[in-house]
Every structure is written in C-alpha cells, then in structure tokens.
Amino acid sequence: MKKLRILLPLLLLTLCVVLLTACNLTGGDGGDTTPTEKTKIEVTFPDATYNYDGKTYRSLAIVGELPEGVTVTYTGNNVMEYGTYTVYAVFHVAEGYEDRYELPEPMKATLTIKYVDLRETIRNIAFPNQTYYYNGEEKFMEIDGILPEGVHASYEGNNNIDAGEYTVTVSFTYDEGYEKIYKELPAMTATMTILPASYDLSGITFEDTTEEFDGLRKILRLKGQLPDTLDVFYSYTDEYDTVHTEEDEGENFGPSAIGTYIFTLTFESTDSNYSTPVSRTATLTIVPEAVQVTFVEQGFEDVIVRIQKGSTFPDSRLPSPRSERIGYTFAWEDFDKNITEDITVRVVATPIRYNLTFRADTGLTLPDNLPTSYTVEDLPLHLPTVESISTPYAWQIQGSELLPLTTLPVGTYGDIVLIAVTSTETSGLIYEITDAGVIVKGYDGASAYIFLPETYGGKPLISIASDAFRGLPIKYIRLPKTIRNIGNNAFRDCTELDAIDLPSELSNLGNGAFRGCTALTELVLPDSLKSVGLGVLEGTKLTSVKIPFVGSSSTAYGGSAKGYFGYLFGALSAGQNNLYVPDTLKTVTISKYCTRIEAGAFMGLTSLERVVMESDGSLGVRTIGNEAFRDCTALKEVEIAATVVDIPANAEVSNSPFFGCSEELVVKFHCTETTAQAVFGKYFVTVAEGKTANAVFLPDQQ
Missing domain, CATH: 3.80.10 (Leucine-rich repeat, LRR (right-handed beta-alpha superhelix))
Incomplete structure (x- = not known):
C-alpha cells in the first residue's frame, strides 16, 4: 500500500508529459490545433469513340496515376453495341488515408460506338468510264481497287456487246454479320462506250486503170469480196466536173470517150456495229487504139506487150529473156521503139568469151602468141603440142585430172587456167610405208606444183598425214585416186594453193584440212566422202x-x-x-x-x-x-x-x-x-x- 502511494504520483507525471508531447506533434508550438493540408489528386476522364465490330467490348478509363490508398470504380462501362453511353468514375479512399488526399468529384465521360463509314474506308475505290471497240464479244466493267472483307460489288447494265453508250451501276452488298460494321456505301455509276469497229478491207482494191478506146462504156469496179453488211455506190466526174451516179444513170452509167475520169467509191454500212469506211477514188484513162509487141523465145510462151499506137516503147516494159544455155547470154534483137504497128521481136543468143590463162612450172618458158580467150563455139580448141616446144612439158587444167591435154574439149566453159608441168610425179615427197599402204608425211621439194604417184615402193598411196603440207608455198597439188584419207590441218595455211584435185574415192577430210587456204576460190568435195572435220574450209575465200x-x-x-x-x-x-x-x-x-x-x-x-x-x-x-x-x-x-x-x-x-x-x-x-x-x-x-x-x-x- 505504501509502494502504491509512491508510484501513483509518478504515473500521473508521466501521463502529463505524454500529453504535452502529443500536443506539440499535432498542434505546433504554443498548443496550435490547425489540421494538416490534404493532397489534391490530378486525373482526367476523356471521352472516346470506337468503330463497331460486333465482337469487342469497349470501356473508358481515367488518365493519370492514383496514389496509394485511392481507388476508382466505373459505372456504364464494358459495352459492345453501337450507340452513345455515359460512363461515371467514382473515387474512394482507404481507411487511414482520409486526412491525406482530397478526392476528385465523381466524373463522367461519353463512350461512343459507331458504324464504319465505308466511303472513307474505300476512298481508293473508283468506277471510271470505259471505252471499247466492238468485236462481237461481251464487255464487262469493274471497279478499280479492293473492297474490305465481307463487302461485295454487284453490277447492273454490264455485259454489253453492240456498239453504243451504256450506264453501268455498281451497288454493294454485305455478308451476314458485316451489315452492322459498315455504313452503307451508295451505288456508283459509270459510262460504258462501245465504239463501232472498222471493216477489214485489206483485200479490197480500187485501182487506177487504163483502157483502150473501143466505143463501149467503161466502169471502174472494186476488186475483192465485201462484207455482207457493207453496200457500195459508184459515181464519176468527167472533164467538165459533171458528177454522174450509177443510181441515176443505170445502164447508161460509165464514160466511153477518150479522156480521164475520176471514179468515186462510196460505202454505206447497214450494221451499226461498224463504222462506214472513207470513200475511195481511182482514175480511169481511156486512151487511143493500142498496138502489140510480141516477144518470141523458143521453148517459152510468147510475151505480149500493148502500147499506144505511135508511142515510144518504154524500157521498163521490156521483159527479161528466160533462155538459159551454158556459154551464152541472151538478149532481144534490136527493133525500132517508135511503134506504129504490131511487131515481133525475137531473142538472140551470143556466146560468152571466157578468159584463157597459161602458167608455167618452175624453170619453164611459155611460147609466144598463146590465146587469151575462147567461147564455147571455139571448142574443141587445140593447144600447143609438147613437141613444138624446146622444154618438154604437159598442159594441166587447174582443178582437172586430165593430163596430158592437147585440146580444150567440147563442154568446157568458164575462165580456164592451163598449167605447164614438167612431169607427172614430184620429187621431195616424204613417205611412210605401212602394211595397209603408203602415207604421205610431208614435202621438202622446190616445185609449187605437186603430182603424187598412185604407188610408192609397190604399195598404193592411201593417206595424207596431219600437217603434211601445212604452211608450204605450193600452188597446185594433184592427188591419186587411191587416197582415202586427208588428215587434220594437212594443207592448213597454204595461202598460195589455188587448185587441188581431190580423189574420186576419198572417204574422210580431217579437221581444218584447208583452213587458211585463202587463194582457193572453187572446190569440189567428191561424192565418195563419208565425213568431214570441223572447219575443213575455214578461212578460205571460196x-x-x-x-x-x-x-x-x-x-x-x-x-x-x-x-x-x-x-x-x-x-x-x-x-x-x-x-x-x-x-x-x-x-x-x-x-x-x-x-x-x-x-x-x-x-x-x-x-x-x-x-x-x-x-x-x-x-x-x-x-x-x-x-x-x-x-x-x-x-x-x-x-x-x-x-x-x-x-x-x-x-x-x-x-x-x-x-x-x-x-x-x-x-x-x-x-x-x-x-x-x-x-x-x-x-x-x-x-x-x-x-x-x-x-x-x-x-x-x-
């Protein structure tokens, strides 16, 4: 009890201190009891608009951040159907935070769900006018651009064939479920123009014509087949500029007197799908009496040319002779070209004069006064004989196997080169003897004219080796008929070689056999050949x-x-x-x-x-x-x-x-x-x- 009396004053004293401290914390000094200022919350609640899509629920929300202890609730949110809605936002403060914040008043905003305006969505869709030409096929117009999903275009007035002007209307339809998504798009119209086609008159001609006077009426008519739906009308203008029409004059239509007349061909289409062609004109000339020039050529049909009597025969109407014969040219005989009556002109054959050239082998001298030309009418032409010349030699026609030769035989034609040679076999040839026969491997002789024998060492020559004569300055070589094969590049780059006789039984020509033989102008590959190599004649001037x-x-x-x-x-x-x-x-x-x-x-x-x-x-x-x-x-x-x-x-x-x-x-x-x-x-x-x-x-x- 005594202890209680001592502790009670102490407890009262402690309580007073606590109360004084609390007063200082809440009221400031001097015991001021004014409440603390609350924080203002700054947020907004804006309106919003959405496009209706039939499946999404829409809501509004405040803009801004709420502090701890403050919340918001909404009324009228979470809607899907199109329309206008008022949404409320109400703010709440948690217990213990009441004195800290100043809550906003309840807010409201407008939530709008609207249809899509298809006219804005497809602003790039166009339905332009179109122009076509008639061709018998249906014409179909379509919009330009791509419609969104669920929207389709349908047309009225489309699929036209005939020429004319048409109004085509496009309207828009919607798949089920999409009719609420888009605002209705109004119909669109465009003009389809189908122009008449042009007639195909490529086969129709209306040409200037010259007729001889005979007292009868003359009429120019078109040539060719007109389409069934195209009519024609004829008229002409005479020298007095008077217009005459067939429709008016009937059987009396058409001039008969000598003169020049302009005929007009007028078209009229009976089919509206085709445009009427432009009129055509042609000139009819009636000339005085004509005479006849007949060109006669044996074996061929006569050619007849008619010209005005008393006029000069034009060179442009002179026909070309058709006769062909080796060694001759053909031309018309001379005639007076001032024609006053019917005449006959005949073809004349003139022999061709060919060049005749003589050459000599190394060391030989040719005789004087050798002929320089001949015609087929000079054949057979006798050549100077071997006995009449001091140095024995024989004539060889370049490119021929005839040796010796004493005359140019009948049937020869063209420019001829005759070579005087000293023998029928050439020294300096290099051979290789095999079981099958002899192979010519090369040549180290001096003559430019080479004659190979048919045999060597008792065996036939059968082959010319590859590169055998390559690059040598030879001018002529004659091969025996026993040769079957000519190897690769055998005569390559023999730039002076201007004649060679290939044997009649040759089977094979190797690659590039005559490559680079620039002097060769003519060559006959024998019928016996079975194969030739690539570029056998490359670089020649044949x-x-x-x-x-x-x-x-x-x-x-x-x-x-x-x-x-x-x-x-x-x-x-x-x-x-x-x-x-x-x-x-x-x-x-x-x-x-x-x-x-x-x-x-x-x-x-x-x-x-x-x-x-x-x-x-x-x-x-x-x-x-x-x-x-x-x-x-x-x-x-x-x-x-x-x-x-x-x-x-x-x-x-x-x-x-x-x-x-x-x-x-x-x-x-x-x-x-x-x-x-x-x-x-x-x-x-x-x-x-x-x-x-x-x-x-x-x-x-x-």
Missing part, C-alpha cells in the same frame, strides 16, 4: 563449192547437231553460219547423193546467191527442212531437185524454207504447179507474211 552432203557426214541428220552448212567453215551451230561462211561464197551445188537438207541448214547466209540440187533418177535430195534457207537475203535462185517429196512448211508461215528471203528469189521446181501445191502446201515459197518468191515450174526437165 566463191563456189560442191558438196555431197550438208554438215559433218552423210548421216548428219535427225537429232544430229552437225547437219548445217556452216560446220564446214568452223561454225558450232546453224545460228553461227553467217559468222564463219565467207561472204565471197555465192554458189553451192549439192550432189545427187545428198538425200536431206536439215532445218536451218543454210540459215542466215546473207551473201549466198545460188543453190543447185542435182538429181539423177531416184538419186537426189528428198527432204528440205523448215527454215532451211531462212534469212538468206541475197539468194537469187534455188533449183529444187526433182526427187524432193517433202518440204514440211504447212503448219506456220514462218516455217517456210525461204522465210526472210527476197521476193526477187526464183525457185525452180521440176514438176507442175498443181503437183507442187499438193505435195508441199501453200507456204512452200513464202518469204514473209503475205509475200512469196517467184516459183518456176519445169515439168518437162525432170
């Missing part, structure tokens, strides 16, 4: 060549890639023909032992002028491939062998063997025109779309 087949071998057909002419000159494909074949080459003769000319074989040879295909009975070319002579633009004449039975050019115009050649080209067939059309088809002499070469048919010269 003007003419005769070949037993086209390409690398007598079997270079079908799938072979070497059945083309340029192979002889080093080309790797037909497309390279013109890069390798010399532009000096003008004439190619194809032996009767060639049976086929492959597609594109002579393609692109722009300097080639003449091709002759030989035939004998059943021997000769039988097939000419598509585009065989395509783009041979200088080609003047092709003689088709009588044996040809297939020119596969029926499918396309451009497949013609002569497509791309000149219209001046003359193609000779050894058959009738009827047979040619039946066998070869309509495009067999086509050179371009709607253009053909000149076909000559020689059925009696098969």
Whole structure:
C-alpha cells in the first residue's frame, strides 16, 4: 500500500508529459490545433469513340496515376453495341488515408460506338468510264481497287456487246454479320462506250486503170469480196466536173470517150456495229487504139506487150529473156521503139568469151602468141603440142585430172587456167610405208606444183598425214585416186594453193584440212566422202563449192547437231553460219547423193546467191527442212531437185524454207504447179507474211 502511494504520483507525471508531447506533434508550438493540408489528386476522364465490330467490348478509363490508398470504380462501362453511353468514375479512399488526399468529384465521360463509314474506308475505290471497240464479244466493267472483307460489288447494265453508250451501276452488298460494321456505301455509276469497229478491207482494191478506146462504156469496179453488211455506190466526174451516179444513170452509167475520169467509191454500212469506211477514188484513162509487141523465145510462151499506137516503147516494159544455155547470154534483137504497128521481136543468143590463162612450172618458158580467150563455139580448141616446144612439158587444167591435154574439149566453159608441168610425179615427197599402204608425211621439194604417184615402193598411196603440207608455198597439188584419207590441218595455211584435185574415192577430210587456204576460190568435195572435220574450209575465200552432203557426214541428220552448212567453215551451230561462211561464197551445188537438207541448214547466209540440187533418177535430195534457207537475203535462185517429196512448211508461215528471203528469189521446181501445191502446201515459197518468191515450174526437165 505504501509502494502504491509512491508510484501513483509518478504515473500521473508521466501521463502529463505524454500529453504535452502529443500536443506539440499535432498542434505546433504554443498548443496550435490547425489540421494538416490534404493532397489534391490530378486525373482526367476523356471521352472516346470506337468503330463497331460486333465482337469487342469497349470501356473508358481515367488518365493519370492514383496514389496509394485511392481507388476508382466505373459505372456504364464494358459495352459492345453501337450507340452513345455515359460512363461515371467514382473515387474512394482507404481507411487511414482520409486526412491525406482530397478526392476528385465523381466524373463522367461519353463512350461512343459507331458504324464504319465505308466511303472513307474505300476512298481508293473508283468506277471510271470505259471505252471499247466492238468485236462481237461481251464487255464487262469493274471497279478499280479492293473492297474490305465481307463487302461485295454487284453490277447492273454490264455485259454489253453492240456498239453504243451504256450506264453501268455498281451497288454493294454485305455478308451476314458485316451489315452492322459498315455504313452503307451508295451505288456508283459509270459510262460504258462501245465504239463501232472498222471493216477489214485489206483485200479490197480500187485501182487506177487504163483502157483502150473501143466505143463501149467503161466502169471502174472494186476488186475483192465485201462484207455482207457493207453496200457500195459508184459515181464519176468527167472533164467538165459533171458528177454522174450509177443510181441515176443505170445502164447508161460509165464514160466511153477518150479522156480521164475520176471514179468515186462510196460505202454505206447497214450494221451499226461498224463504222462506214472513207470513200475511195481511182482514175480511169481511156486512151487511143493500142498496138502489140510480141516477144518470141523458143521453148517459152510468147510475151505480149500493148502500147499506144505511135508511142515510144518504154524500157521498163521490156521483159527479161528466160533462155538459159551454158556459154551464152541472151538478149532481144534490136527493133525500132517508135511503134506504129504490131511487131515481133525475137531473142538472140551470143556466146560468152571466157578468159584463157597459161602458167608455167618452175624453170619453164611459155611460147609466144598463146590465146587469151575462147567461147564455147571455139571448142574443141587445140593447144600447143609438147613437141613444138624446146622444154618438154604437159598442159594441166587447174582443178582437172586430165593430163596430158592437147585440146580444150567440147563442154568446157568458164575462165580456164592451163598449167605447164614438167612431169607427172614430184620429187621431195616424204613417205611412210605401212602394211595397209603408203602415207604421205610431208614435202621438202622446190616445185609449187605437186603430182603424187598412185604407188610408192609397190604399195598404193592411201593417206595424207596431219600437217603434211601445212604452211608450204605450193600452188597446185594433184592427188591419186587411191587416197582415202586427208588428215587434220594437212594443207592448213597454204595461202598460195589455188587448185587441188581431190580423189574420186576419198572417204574422210580431217579437221581444218584447208583452213587458211585463202587463194582457193572453187572446190569440189567428191561424192565418195563419208565425213568431214570441223572447219575443213575455214578461212578460205571460196566463191563456189560442191558438196555431197550438208554438215559433218552423210548421216548428219535427225537429232544430229552437225547437219548445217556452216560446220564446214568452223561454225558450232546453224545460228553461227553467217559468222564463219565467207561472204565471197555465192554458189553451192549439192550432189545427187545428198538425200536431206536439215532445218536451218543454210540459215542466215546473207551473201549466198545460188543453190543447185542435182538429181539423177531416184538419186537426189528428198527432204528440205523448215527454215532451211531462212534469212538468206541475197539468194537469187534455188533449183529444187526433182526427187524432193517433202518440204514440211504447212503448219506456220514462218516455217517456210525461204522465210526472210527476197521476193526477187526464183525457185525452180521440176514438176507442175498443181503437183507442187499438193505435195508441199501453200507456204512452200513464202518469204514473209503475205509475200512469196517467184516459183518456176519445169515439168518437162525432170
């Protein structure tokens, strides 16, 4: 009890201290009891607008950050259907935070869900006017641009055929579920214009004409077949500018007196889908009486030219002679070109004078007064005999196997070079003897004219080795008929070699055998050949060549890639023909032992002028491939062998063997025109779309 009396005053004292301290903490000094200032919360509650999509719930939210102890609740949020909604935001403070913050008043905002305005969504959609030309087919217009998912366009007034002006309307429909998403798009209209087409009058002509006076009425008419829906009317103007119409004058329509008349052809279309063509005019000239000039050529039909009586015969109407004979030129006899009556003009044959050149082998001297020219009418032409000259020698025709020669025989034509040679065998030849025969390996002699014997050491010469005469300054070489093979580059770069006789039984020519022989101008590859190497004639300056087949071998057909002419000159494909074949080459003769000319074989040879295909009975070319002579633009004449039975050019115009050649080209067939059309088809002499070469048919010269 005594202790309680002591502790009680102490407890009262402690309580007073605590109360004083609390007063200092809450009221400031001097015992001030003013409450602490609350923090203001800064937030906003903005309106918002959304596009209706039928599946998304939309809500609004305040913008700004609430402090700890303060929360917000919303009323009217979380809506999906389109419309306008008021959303309320109410703020709450947690217990113990009441004196810290000043809560905002309840807020409200507007939530709007609206339809999509399709007109804005597809602002790049257009429906422009369109113009077409009538062609008998339906015309259909469409909008430009891409519609959004669920929206489709449908058209009215579309699918028009006839010429005219049409209004086409496009309206828009919506798939189920999309009709609430988009605001309805209004219909759009555009004008479809179908203009009348033009008649195809490419085959219609209305040409100037000259008629001789005979007292009868003359009328110019169009040529060609008009469309059924196109009518024509004729009129003409006389020298007094009086207009005469067939409709008015009937049977009396048309002038009969000498003079010049302008005819007008007027069209009228009965089909509104076609425009009326522009009128055409042509001149009718009625001239005085004419006389006749008849050009007579044996073996050919007469050519008749009529000109005005008393006028001068124009050179432009002079026909070209058609006669052909080796060694002759043909021209019309002279006649008075002031024609006053009917006359007859005949063709005259004149022999061609050819050059005759004599050359001597090393160490020989030629006699004086040797002839320098000849004609076929001089044959046989006797040559100076060996006995009449101090140094014995024999005459050799360059390129011929005849030796010795005493006369130029009948049948010779063209420029001739005669070589005087001292013997028929040349020293300095290098040989290799094998079991099969003798191989010529080289030459170290002095003569430029070489004659190989048929045998050496009792064995036949069978082969010329590769590079045997390469680069040697030889001018002529004659090979015996026993030679079967000429090796690679055997005569390569023999730049002075201007004549060589290839044996009649030669089987093989190696690669580049005559490459670089720039003096060679003519060459005959024998019919016995079976194969030739690449570029056997590369770098030559040939003007003419005769070949037993086209390409690398007598079997270079079908799938072979070497059945083309340029192979002889080093080309790797037909497309390279013109890069390798010399532009000096003008004439190619194809032996009767060639049976086929492959597609594109002579393609692109722009300097080639003449091709002759030989035939004998059943021997000769039988097939000419598509585009065989395509783009041979200088080609003047092709003689088709009588044996040809297939020119596969029926499918396309451009497949013609002569497509791309000149219209001046003359193609000779050894058959009738009827047979040619039946066998070869309509495009067999086509050179371009709607253009053909000149076909000559020689059925009696098969």
